[in-house]
Amino acid sequence: MAEEKKESSFDADKANMLVQDLRQQFDSGKTKAYEWRVAQLEGISRMIDEREKEIVEAVHKDLSKPEFEAFVAEINMTKSSCKLALQELKQWMMPEKVKTSLTTYPSSAEIVSEPLGVVLVISTWNYPFLLSLDPVIGAIAAGNAVVLKPSEISPATSSLLANLLQEYVDNTSIKVIEGAVDETSALLEQKWDKIFYTGSGRVGRIVMAAAAKHLTPVILELGGKCPVVVDSDVNLQVAARRIIAGKWSCNNGQTCTAADYVITTKDFAPKLIDALRSELDEFFGKDHLDSKDMSRVVNLYHFKRLMKSMKEDGVSDKIVLGGQTDATQLKIAPTILLDAPKDSLLMTEEIFGPLLPIVTVEKIEDSFQVIKSKPKPLAAYLFTNNEELKKSFVKDISAGGMLINDTILHLTVPGLPFGGVGESGMGYYHGKFSFEAFSHKKSVMYRSFDGDSSVRYPPYTPKKLKLI
Ligand code: NAD
Secondary structure, eight states, rough: OOOOOOOOSOOOOHHHHHHHHHHHHHHHHHGSSSSHHHHHEEEEHHHHHHHHHHHHHHHHHHHHHOOHHHHIIIIIIHHHHHHHHHHHHHHHSSSSEEEEOGOOOOOEEEOOOOOOOOSEEOOOOTTTTHHHHHHHHHHHHOOEEEEEOTTTTHHHHHHHHHHHHHHHSOOTTEEOOSSSSHHHHHTTTEEEEEEESSSSSSHHHHHHHHHTTTTTTTTEEEEOEEEEEOTTTTHHHHHHHHHTTTTTGGGGOTTSSSOOOOEEEEETTTHHHHHHHHHHHHOOOOOOGGGGGOOOOHHHHHHHHHHHHHHTTTTGGGGOOOOOEGGGTTTTOOOOEESTTTHHHHHHHHOOEEEEEEEEEGGGHHHHHHHTTTTOOOOEEEEEEOHHHHHHHHHOOOOEEESSSSGGGGGTTTSSSSSOGGGGEEEOOOHHHHHTEEEEEEEEEEEESSOOOOOTTTSOOOOOOOOO
């Protein structure tokens, strides 16, 4: 029997009313005030301090995320974003003085950051707390009214956000709407001043098409296949640990910047696999599948998707490590595959899970061509001590961001913009970039009535022509 579709109570009419209400709030001017912005950011900070346990429990319910990972990546990172915005907000809001030219003499000029208005943040499930609130923090810091739509795939965190946030912030200007495709579609029909979307490229295209109808600017934080190139001159133990930390210790591979595949030379691959095996045992014990220090696969849909990639013809016999699964607990052990076919799902689609293919090449420089044969990734990693190789990697490889001799950590530096390029996304945020992502940089010039020159005014005489 076909499953009955639940009618959504949040439709386009309700979404329209919501946006109208929020526009009224924004037009009242209150969200522009420094004090309002600070009060909201302090509210979020207080919410995290007071409700930490509930937040950790919710992300555990959604993903079996280990407490340590929840603290580091959800609690601490969100708190740091809030703290930085509170520390720097005055500075960020200050108009930036700009030099003027002889043509405009006498004059002065400045760039004024103004809020965009009413903005929509559509979030995802893998870091359901951080990736919901981090853009919201930027939107509030910039003085906007905000609607957050968390992911229905992480329902515990989505419902927690909907319940908690309204207790701690101005719930007339900051709203959470829960729901899935129907609710998101209703929201997307509305005219927003910016849409910030985190998720897949497939839905990113839907978001961008909807935004185009209203000429609404978008930031798309998408994914892709993030490569890790490993040269043979590395400290093998450290390299292996850092690859594991950026793959299985980061939400079990369900991270947009996680290592999607490794490229190394044919000769070096066996040594790298041995090092990965030994460090995996060190981290997760002999029975990796049983470890409590790894998130599970988020749901059955994604479990089946990963199983399909792993069991594809010509792929399953490439497993050199792992491969154990437990469907009842939605668990797949860390699995390494050597030289899977180039046209397999594993090598053409983003993996977003605990499978790690290793691609071998004759010379390490050949890795560049492998990376360039795929869409531009969100992150690219290189492990090497060779300075020339580092230089050419930075110069020749296009990626949202890159990190040499480690994985993932670059996105914890607030001074670095975080975002994709090409199919991995457009626009960026973090730190001051989050404030800028939700601001319009308005050019303002001031002139006085003094020093008025007649050169620019008609009649355009030959004498005036000689003066310009
Ligand atoms: P998704 O695109 O399926 O879902 C994200 C959001 O879109 C959810 O809120 C969902 O309700 C909504 N949505 C889903 N289908 C929709 C539709 N047809 N119409 C309108 N809205 C719809 O993505 P996902 O599976 O949640 O996330 C996985 C992807 O996200 C991966 O590619 C990953 O790399 C990427 N990601 C990127 C970042 C980043 O910061 N760049 C972070 C996390 C995840």
